[in-house]
Structures are given as C-alpha cells and as structure tokens.
Amino acid sequence: MKEKATQSYLKKGQDIVDMNHKAIDLGATAFKKFNVPADWANATDEKAAAKKVGKAELVKMVTNILDPVDKMDGDSLPVSAFMDHVDGQFELGAAAYEKRGVAVSVPKWEASKCIQCNNCSYVCPHATIRPYALTAEEAAAIPAAAQVVDVKAGKGKGVYKFTIAISPLDCMGCGVCVGACPVAALTMVPQEEELAQQPVFDYCVAKVSDKKDMQDYTVKGSQFRQPMLEFSGSCAGCAETSYARLVTQLFGDRMYISNATGCSSIWGGPASTSPYCTDKNGHGPAWCNSLFEDNAEHGLGMFIGQDKIREDLAEQVKAIAEADASLKDVAKAWLDTMADGEANKAPTAALIAALEKKGDAAAKAILEKKEYLGKKSVWIFGGDGWAYDIGYGGLDHVIASKKDVNIFVFDTEVYSNTGGQASKASNIGQVAQFAAAGKEVKKKSLSEIAMQYGYVYVAQVAMGANPAQTIKAITEAEAYHGPSLIIGYAPCEMHSIKGGMTNCQKEMKKAVDCGYWNLFRYNPEAEKKFTLDSKAPAGGYQEFLMNEARYSRLTREFPARADVLFKLNEEEAKKRYEHLTKLIAMYNE
Ligand SMILES: Cc1ncc(C[n+]2csc(CCOP(=O)(O)OP(=O)(O)O)c2C)c(N)n1
Ligand code: SF4
Ligand code: SF4
Numbered sequence: 001m002k003e004k005a006t007q008s009y010l011k012k013g014q015d016i017v018d019m020n021h022k023a024i025d026l027g028a029t030a031f032k033k034f035n036v037p038a039d040w041a042n043a044t045d046e047k048a049a050a051k052k053v054g055k056a057e058l059v060k061m062v063t064n065i066l067d068p069v070d071k072m073d074g075d076s077l078p079v080s081a082f083m084d085h086v087d088g089q090f091e092l093g094a095a096a097y098e099k100r101g102v103a104v105s106v107p108k109w110e111a112s113k114c115i116q117c118n119n120c121s122y123v124c125p126h127a128t129i130r131p132y133a134l135t136a137e138e139a140a141a142i143p144a145a146a147q148v149v150d151v152k153a154g155k156g157k158g159v160y161k162f163t164i165a166i167s168p169l170d171c172m173g174c175g176v177c178v179g180a181c182p183v184a185a186l187t188m189v190p191q192e193e194e195l196a197q198q199p200v201f202d203y204c205v206a207k208v209s210d211k212k213d214m215q216d217y218t219v220k221g222s223q224f225r226q227p228m229l230e231f232s233g234s235c236a237g238c239a240e241t242s243y244a245r246l247v248t249q250l251f252g253d254r255m256y257i258s259n260a261t262g263c264s265s266i267w268g269g270p271a272s273t274s275p276y277c278t279d280k281n282g283h284g285p286a287w288c289n290s291l292f293e294d295n296a297e298h299g300l301g302m303f304i305g306q307d308k309i310r311e312d313l314a315e316q317v318k319a320i321a322e323a324d325a326s327l328k329d330v331a332k333a334w335l336d337t338m339a340d341g342e343a344n345k346a347p348t349a350a351l352i353a354a355l356e357k358k359g360d361a362a363a364k365a366i367l368e369k370k371e372y373l374g375k376k377s378v379w380i381f382g383g384d385g386w387a388y389d390i391g392y393g394g395l396d397h398v399i400a401s402k403k404d405v406n407i408f409v410f411d412t413e414v415y416s417n418t419g420g421q422a423s424k425a426s427n428i429g430q431v432a433q434f435a436a437a438g439k440e441v442k443k444k445s446l447s448e449i450a451m452q453y454g455y456v457y458v459a460q461v462a463m464g465a466n467p468a469q470t471i472k473a474i475t476e477a478e479a480y481h482g483p484s485l486i487i488g489y490a491p492c493e494m495h496s497i498k499g500g501m502t503n504c505q506k507e508m509k510k511a512v513d514c515g516y517w518n519l520f521r522y523n524p525e526a527e528k529k530f531t532l533d534s535k536a537p538a539g540g541y542q543e544f545l546m547n548e549a550r551y552s553r554l555t556r557e558f559p560a561r562a563d564v565l566f567k568l569n570e571e572e573a574k575k576r577y578e579h580l581t582k583l584i585a586m587y588n589e
C-alpha cells in the first residue's frame, strides 16, 4: 500500500507521501472494536421525511427522479418518470432538497466578534453562509438557536437586526469563509454540533423578506441579495462557483446562461439536481448547456432570439401607445429604458399593469409575451479549455458581433473537468496532461485579443485578491451595451495548492501580489478606457509557484528544466506587467 501511495502522491510532495504512510500505519493499529447492537439485525428503513414543500412541479421532480438518483438507484427509473421533461427542461432549485450533509466540520459564527462585513458570504462557493437583515417581528420568530444582534453600522442601523445563517447540511466544509473573516468570528467545529443551525437557515430562507434598502452593488450590499446558485456539487472551495454565485446575486432574476461543457456544466446542471434556483416571484437564471465547441454561438443565439421578440414587442408597444394616449407615458418609459437592466424593471412592471387594465386584443397580444418585456442579462459561462481553445473561434465570432452578451471565463488554467489537460491558458512550467514535463510556451493573452476590437468590455479579476474590483468589473460589463469578456482567475483542486482548497481565495491574492495574475478593466464607454487595478509585483514569485504542486512537482521530476522554465515564467510575468503599464497611456490618450 505504501508503495502505491508513494507512486500516487510523490508528485504532490514528500510531506503528502509521509502523511499517507502515517495514515496507512494508523489504519493498521489505531482502530477500536465496536460491537454492532443485536437489534440492528431487525432494523427497518426510516419513515420518509416530512412532506416536501415547494412548487408542485419541483416537488414532483425531486420525489420521482432526484430522490432515487440520490440513492444511487437512478438505473431503476422507468422512461415514464421523465414524461414531464421530454423537451429537456428541468425545474430550478432541486439542489435545496438534497441536504447531503457531507461536511465533517462546518463554520460556527460568533455574533459578538462579527463586524458584519459579509466577506464570508461573498466568498462561499456553495451559498451556505448568508447574512440576513431582519425586522423586529422576523427576529422575534426566529428559532431559538439563532444569534441575533443589531445592525452595527451603515444602512439598516437602528432599523434591522442582523444574523448570519449557516446551513450545516449543505455546507461543504471548505473553510474558505473562515479564511475570509477579518476578525476570526468564524471557527470550524464538528457538523453535529451545529445541526441546530439548520432550522435557523431554513427559517431565514423561507420567512425573512428581501431588504431592498440593504442591497447594492458593493461587496457587503451584494450579499443581502439572494444567491440563485446554491448547494452545487462543485469541489469544496471551488472558485468557479463563488464567481457564478456572485453573478446570480446581481442579475439572477433576469439572467439567461449558456454554459460550455466543463466543470461549470457539471456543477451547474447535473440532471436533475439543479443548483440554479428562483426567487420568491419564480424568477431565476434560465440555464442551458449546448456543446463544448459551440457555447458562445449558442449564447449568441439565446440573445438574438429574445432580442428579436423584444424588437417586435417594441413595435407593438409604440402602436398601442399611438392609438391610446393614456398609455403614452408608460410606453415611453419602457421604450426609453429597454437596453438597461435595472432601469427597465419598474417601467416593465408599470407597462404590464397598464396593459392588463386595458385588456383589449392588442394589449393581450403583447401580454402573451410579457416574460420578454424586461431587459435580460445574457451570460455565456465556460472554462479556459472552452474559451482559449476549443470554443475560441466561436467566442471570437461572438465578441466581434458587437451584441450585448456577457462572457465569464472561469480560468483554472487547465481542463479541470476531464482531469487536467493543458490549455492555451496554462502557463510556463505548469505540469498538466499533454505537458508532463512542464508547458514550454506562455499563456495566451485572450484579454488583449478581445481588447483590440475596441468595442469589447474586457476585464481580468480575482475575487480573493480584490473583491471590490471583481464586483465593479461584473457590473460594468453587464451595464455595457455591447459584448463583454471577464476572465476570472480560478484556483482549482487541480492546482494542488498547499493546505488545500481552503486557501483558494488567499491563493488568488498571492497570485496578484506577486504578479502571476493581473487585474485590469478595459471599458470602451469610459473616458479613461484602460484601468490597471493591480499593483506592481511585490516579489515572492518563485515562492508562489512552489506553493502549488502543479509547478513544484517539476522540481522533483525534472529539476534542471524546472529551474529554467520557472525563471522564464517569472520573466514573462514581469514583461507582461510592464506591457500593461504601457496600455494605460496607449488606450487613455
Ligand atoms: C468537442 C469536445 N471535446 C472534448 C470534450 C470533453 N470535455 C468535456 S469538459 C472538458 C474540459 C473542460 O475544460 P474547461 O473548458 O477548461 O472547463 P473546466 O472544466 O476547467 O471548468 C472536456 C475536454 C467535449 N465534451 N467535447
Ligand atoms: S465552509 Fe465553505 S461551504 Fe461551508 S459555509 Fe464556509 S465557505 Fe461555505
Ligand atoms: S466575514 Fe466575519 S466579520 Fe465579516 S460578516 Fe462574516 S463572520 Fe462577520
């Protein structure tokens, strides 16, 4: 066994091998004997859990499909079980019914220490730690295990109570939230100790109302918005899901997502465990996965389809307002804001109300398509294997089209979902499949290819390094009336970061501090188009590389080559930063 462990783990470092050997030794000696109680021989199955509540179609799907699948009994499902889904559509929000309870330890919140910054929630990949602002009545009815305090500062002070709700049965135990807390108000404790928090979380989700006055587009305010990606099956600590969750908090109620095949299609839509969900009005991201190689085109199709319907609706709205002067103002307000998401919300609601009141044939014809009236936020999600390599031709075609779509690339610098093949986003010296002796050529600059069009919004972000810059880039990209490309640095299981994925967000900061990854925004609509958001490299580059076994393993396998490639990697990073500083002058004069 030890030999096999050495073979499997030497690439991750001798310390990992030693830990495995120790575990093998302990497995042989440190066991205890427990007698199985005799009455277990007559054990019967537990009664089915309390009746599921929720939308009837969703409960039916969960009961008939998800439950058997979760028990590894999906093979026994008859074809007839899928009759409601013959067109491939599944209900949103099924993941909330799973309650996998897989975390060994979960965070425990200490209200007295908390400064209510919401950083924990901002980074959580699984949306299992959430801040809530409560009215006095909501606070009075919360289960007893909750800790409820006054809102300490800023918006809501003197108005609301505050709590942090944690779902122990959905949490993945990554500890990323603990690392993001500036005042050590969170500690990891055994899951069983925190089970009383589950009813608190469930109460907050079901009963606490949306506090619009607490919500904005800052790190703190964004976390009072409902995440519409929750409890996915991504790895504990995954950066991809933290980014996607954040995007849904900002635009989820009017989002369309086209998703490339890759990790994001697997954690995003494993039939029938849909982790994308809806708000209390039934609005949530409409999500679809086509192919690895045509995702951008597929997303463009989603945009064009609804855009054409909206163009036709605009003609109908103009005509009805011309015929009936009482509709002139509502129609104008809707037409004037058609291209702007947030601004179009109230005029859309007013237009629908006015048309419902009017109720004639022309009004009914518009109302038949009322779901299209509001401005949609169209997103195209995928990994670097999709964006830099296999779907690149399509991505280029789509950004060149000048249409108002938003592309988010989860850049793990490797094909993560298929076990870590090198992509054109992989970097010099990185060991991956198809680059067993370390990749020789530098990472492609996808961002600069996009910038040269001049009309594409482009940003590079790393949420753990600069959370405010990330949210700024996402909101600017969405507001931009044209194509946008955001590339998010996404540390991944595949990187074998020292200490594991609990350090995911911290690793982003290290990457930016040493200049391995750069933060910037290119906004064609801004007066100063190019903004370099990261500082000059502060040193520690080689230490950064050695912190990840995707690099450090090369020093064990090919030490001389490692030396050369890692130096080259650092030199290229320095050149890249100097080059970026020149773009400030080039694009802003
Ligand atoms: C044309 C095609 N080639 C290969 C595959 C197999 N495949 C599925 S996901 C994937 C890797 C995706 O990598 P990436 O785009 O980097 O996303 P990540 O998994 O890293 O999020 C591959 C190769 C496929 N589905 N289609
Ligand atoms: S431990 Fe991980 S999954 Fe659990 S609440 Fe914290 S960040 Fe979320
Ligand atoms: S990160 Fe810490 S201080 Fe900030 S809200 Fe969470 S628990 Fe409170």
Ligand code: SF4
Residues within 6 Å of the ligand: 234, 235, 237, 238, 239, 240, 241, 263, 267, 412, 416, 417, 491, 492, 493, 494
């Ligand atoms: S392999 Fe990487 S990208 Fe995929 S779910 Fe795991 S951490 Fe996330």
